[in-house]
Amino acid sequence: MMTPAPVPSLLVLGGSTDQLFMLKTAREMGLRTACLDGNARAPGLGAANLAAAIDFSDLDAVFAWIDTQREAGEALQGVATMGSDVPHLVAAIAARYGWNGPSAETGRLATDxxxxxxxxxxxxxxxxxxxxxxDGADVRRLWKAWNCRQVVIKPTDRAGSRGVRVLSRDDQVDDAVAHARGQGRSGALLLEEFIDGPQISTETIVWRGRAVTPGFADRLYEGMESFHPQIMENGGWLPSRFAGTPVRADVEALVESTARALGIDSGVGKGDVVVCPRRGPLMIEMAARLSGGDFSAGLVPLGTGVNYVRAVIDIAMGREPDWAALQPARDITVANRYFFPPAGHLEAVDVPPDFRARAGVVKLELSYGPGDTIPVIRSHGERAGVMVLTGPDRASVQALIDEGYARVRFRIDGQWRTGEPGPAR
Ligand SMILES: Nc1ncnc2c1ncn2[C@@H]1O[C@H](COP(=O)(O)OP(=O)(O)O)[C@@H](O)[C@H]1O
Ligand SMILES: [Mg+2]
Structure with a gap:
């Protein structure tokens, strides 16, 4: 009698809350899961069939672990992650075992x-x-040559808005150069013309060159002045303001050709797009990975019924995605909004239970608790929490957003404050 083929396993890099949705989705697909994270207390390690506290940037250790599992009969057949910006590591692991993954060149381009x-x-x-x-002289020279109102400076090799600043005045230049350099890994810096227009987050699934973009949401920059000169979005909307307009098709065409330019033949590309009032959609960047946070794991599944993390897992396992399942099945309004309370010593938080229990409040998570010190929030890693809200239309969801921003409060250095960005907090 033939022994039945073992259940295939997916290796997930990272076991933080960012990867839990991928682990859960893989399980729902009938796969076994393996998870690696350098932090032995990462929740994903407990949620996987197989796990080890290995820092996955240590590729020798990762290879040794995979080899051992395979020798023991584990049918590891693919590697993937979400949220973690490590396409070069996914690429190296996939290449060694002949699995589907980004190429080394895609990994290099996507992280520079x-x-x-x-x-x-x-x-x-x-x-x-x-x-x-x-240096500052280079910034001034380019700014003058471009003759534009504002420029953006950023390290070439970070993510999550780290080190990114918008410059409006000459006296901000030197400080921003030093800040961006301090935040970067290599110290290499990029200057861009600041494009003042609506921004879109996208996620594109590609299989053998065929592409579809099921992830499409507005990014919001409300209360930007309070972060200035840092630039940080405070949340997003789905469906996008461009739903059903020709701009959506233009943005899809742009991000799909961008994925090809990055060499993503079978995989996923996460795009940051700005719609310039004069030039149309422009590409800010594309990451060769799934988003973390609430986009692919929350907003899109809630709003459209599409879970394209499944498609990413299928591709990682060498299988064609189910294209029909990537078409929207419903159209519900969803928003996420982040909390940005002022810096200080957090003494207490107040999350009204009746607000948390409302039907449209899908998620409400705070990342600091009493006793913590809240820093000046300069990047997404430092955010104080998030709420995810749904409803039949923007007006009803906006009412929930307003209530959440007004009623979820943080007692900081003796005063009750809110996490709403802008002067109101
Ligand atoms: N040229 C630009 N014009 C307008 N906004 C920009 C520009 N470059 C960056 N930004 C803003 O800064 C944010 C962070 O920059 P980005 O290049 O995406 O770096 P990160 O890796 O930190 O996400 C973008 O999402 C966008 O809001
Ligand atoms: Mg970005």
């Missing part, structure tokens, strides 16, 4: 914002004006 912009420009992908800079 300057190389990425050069690749886009060379392949005709529309981008804001950009240039490499080393």
């Amino acid at each position: 914002k300057l190389a990425m912009k050069e690749c886009f420009a060379a392949q005709g992908v529309a981008v804001p004006r950009y240039g490499a800079v080393n």
